Amino acid sequence: MKWHTVVQPPPMSAAIGSCGLSRNGMVMVLVAIHHSLPAQAELLRKKRAPDEPESYFLFRLGFADRSVWHHLEFWVDDVTAPGFLLVKKLAHFVQPLP
Amino acid sequence: MTENILILSRKVQTEALSNTLDSFGTAAEKSDALTQEEQWLLEDCVRTSNRLKAAFDKGQRRCTAHLIEDIHEFYVEFLEVVDRQLQLSGRIRDRTLKSSGTALEPFDLKPLDESIQTLIKLKEKVVSPCEWLISPDPPSEAPHQSAEERRAEFERGEYEDVGDILKRVLQGGPLVKE
Numbered sequence: 035m036k037w038h039t040v041v042q043p044p045p046m047s048a049a050i051g052s053c054g055l056s057r058n059g060m061v062m063v064l065v066a067i068h069h070s071l072p073a074q075a076e077l078l079r080k081k082r083a084p085d086e087p088e089s090y091f092l093f094r095l096g097f098a099d100r101s102v103w104h105h106l107e108f109w110v111d112d113v114t115a116p117g118f119l120l121v122k123k124l125a126h127f128v129q130p131l132p
Numbered sequence: 133m134t135e136n137i138l139i140l141s142r143k144v145q146t147e148a149l150s151n152t153l154d155s156f157g158t159a160a161e162k163s164d165a166l167t168q169e170e171q172w173l174l175e176d177c178v179r180t181s182n183r184l185k186a187a188f189d190k191g192q193r194r195c196t197a198h199l200i201e202d203i204h205e206f207y208v209e210f211l212e213v214v215d216r217q218l219q220l221s222g223r224i225r226d227r228t229l230k231s232s233g234t235a236l237e238p239f240d241l242k243p244l245d246e247s248i249q250t251l252i253k254l255k256e257k258v259v260s261p262c263e264w265l266i267s268p269d270p271p272s273e274a275p276h277q278s279a280e281e282r283r284a285e286f287e288r289g290e291y292e293d294v295g296d297i298l299k300r301v302l303q304g305g306p307l308v309k310e
Contacts, residue, residue, distance in 0.1 A: 038293060038295075039294040040294065041294055041297070042285065042290055042291055042292075043292050043297075043308050044308065047292075047297060047307045047308045048307075048308055050307065051307045057301075060301065061298070061302065062196065064297060064301060065298065086276070094199060094200035095199065095200065096198060096200045096203045097196060097197040098192060105200065107200075114279060114282045114283050115283070120282065121294070132257040
């Protein structure tokens, strides 16, 4: 199945924007959501979100940006609209670089 | 099994040095040639340890996002390489100490000891994120939304294609459409 990734602009885009990422970091996240997420969806869908497994799977990204380690965890709804991945929730964690 | 070139390359080099050490055997007979090879092996081991550290430091400045699962796999395999390099360093140290008694010039173990300390610190650095990456995630704080609510939002066209957002941002526009 060919998947398309969509987000709800006010809550989700704003959530990504509030992670304190550089412009390059933000682009990297968008590229990952736009390309890597649909490309690996079949594999990723097996890892369901523990709190709502019937609705969401988890897409977890890690990278260094602005000398900090960022860990972004997206809840992706793959059941509401066939062929669409609805990126619904985001948890963001930071750690100092090892 | 990883296809990461850093892991593969470092692993092969550590194994090559380990094989070189094995090839010296337990020969009691001492020769200038053997002493020279032992000295070079010691130097190669120090160089390999330092490169392992340098490769890790460079990797920490990576600017590509990866899946957490892939990063965890990388760290686990990297730890394995560090462990092997530590074992090798210890073996070379033992061998060199034994040989020092019969060598014409004593071996300088200081660089090797320093590189062992570097590897121990590197290992500690890697173990911490490795554990953090697989720690259980806290539950989502976002409010629960029913399937019907999500479907209604989708049908009202409240979602935007991420490709369009990406295009807009790459053209210098805002993340959220004004």
